[in-house]
Amino acid sequence: MNVLDFAKRKCRGEKISMVTCYDFWSARILNNSDVDTLLVGDSLAMVMHGYDSTVHATVEMMATHIAAVRRGAPDKFIIGDMPFLAVRKGLGPAMDAVAALMQAGGNCVKIEGAAGQLDIMAHIVESGVPVMGHLGLTPQSVEAFGGHKVQGRSEGDAAQILQAAKALQEAGCFALVLECVPAELGRMVTEQLDIPTIGIGAGAATDGQVLVLQDMLGMDGGFQPKFLRHYAAGEQTIAAAVNAYHADVVSGAFPCQSEMYA
Numbered sequence: 001m002n003v004l005d006f007a008k009r010k011c012r013g014e015k016i017s018m019v020t021c022y023d024f025w026s027a028r029i030l031n032n033s034d035v036d037t038l039l040v041g042d043s044l045a046m047v048m049h050g051y052d053s054t055v056h057a058t059v060e061m062m063a064t065h066i067a068a069v070r071r072g073a074p075d076k077f078i079i080g081d082m083p084f085l086a087v088r089k090g091l092g093p094a095m096d097a098v099a100a101l102m103q104a105g106g107n108c109v110k111i112e113g114a115a116g117q118l119d120i121m122a123h124i125v126e127s128g129v130p131v132m133g134h135l136g137l138t139p140q141s142v143e144a145f146g147g148h149k150v151q152g153r154s155e156g157d158a159a160q161i162l163q164a165a166k167a168l169q170e171a172g173c174f175a176l177v178l179e180c181v182p183a184e185l186g187r188m189v190t191e192q193l194d195i196p197t198i199g200i201g202a203g204a205a206t207d208g209q210v211l212v213l214q215d216m217l218g219m220d221g222g223f224q225p226k227f228l229r230h231y232a233a234g235e236q237t238i239a240a241a242v243n244a245y246h247a248d249v250v251s252g253a254f255p256c257q258s259e260m261y262a
C-alpha cells in the first residue's frame, strides 16, 4: 500500500481497512496481518497514556510512538496524526511538526479540521508530504463540541461538512477520515468526492473503515459505542491469563521442571 493505492482502491470499489497502532509489539503483529494501513492516532494520549482527551498529545509523543510503530511494521503504510494545535501555531511550527512525524517514520500526516488552515494544508501537500483530512467529530475540538457527539445531524451542519470535505480535496488531501456522522452524510460525502473516505461511525458507504485497535479487541469490555464491533474479548482474555499465571505462582505449579535451567 502506498499513497497512490488509496485512489486506485476507490476507483476499483475496493474497501480500505485501517486500525490504530501505537507501539512496537502490536505493530509487529499487525505488520504480518492483512490490514491495509496503520494510524498512529493522537487517541494514543487516551489509550496509552490515560488522559481524558486527545488534547494532551504532543509532537514529541506522536514522534516517539510513530518511530516505535515503524520499527515493528516496516512494511505498512503509516499515518501520523498531527496533534492538538500543531497546524495552528503558524507555518514554521507546523512544518517542524510535519518534519518530526515524517522523520519518525510516517508515510503521511493526518490533520483534523479544514476552516482556517487550508493554506497550510496545501503548503504541506506542495512540500511533498501526503495529507489525510479528518472531519465530523474531530476529537481535538471536543471542548467546542461540548463532548464526543455525532456531528452533521442538521441540514446546515451536514452541508458544512460536505463543503469542508470538498475544500480539503481541493487543498490536495489524498484521503479523508469521517468520524461519527450520520450514515447518509457518510454516503453523500463519499459519492461526491474523488478521494477515498475512511469512516469511523460514518456508516457502510465510506471507502474504508478505521477502528482503534484496543477498542476492536475489547480491551475495555465496557466501552461499547454504537459504531464499535468487538472482534475479541481482550480484557477478559488477558485478565484470565494473568490470573492463571498468578494461581500457578502461588501454588508452585510454575515453573515446572522443563521450565528450569539445569
Ligand code: KIV
Binding pocket: 020, 039, 040, 041, 042, 043, 044, 081, 177, 179, 200, 210, 212
Ligand atoms: O486518533 C485516532 O485514533 C483517530 C481515529 C479515531 C480516526 O483519529
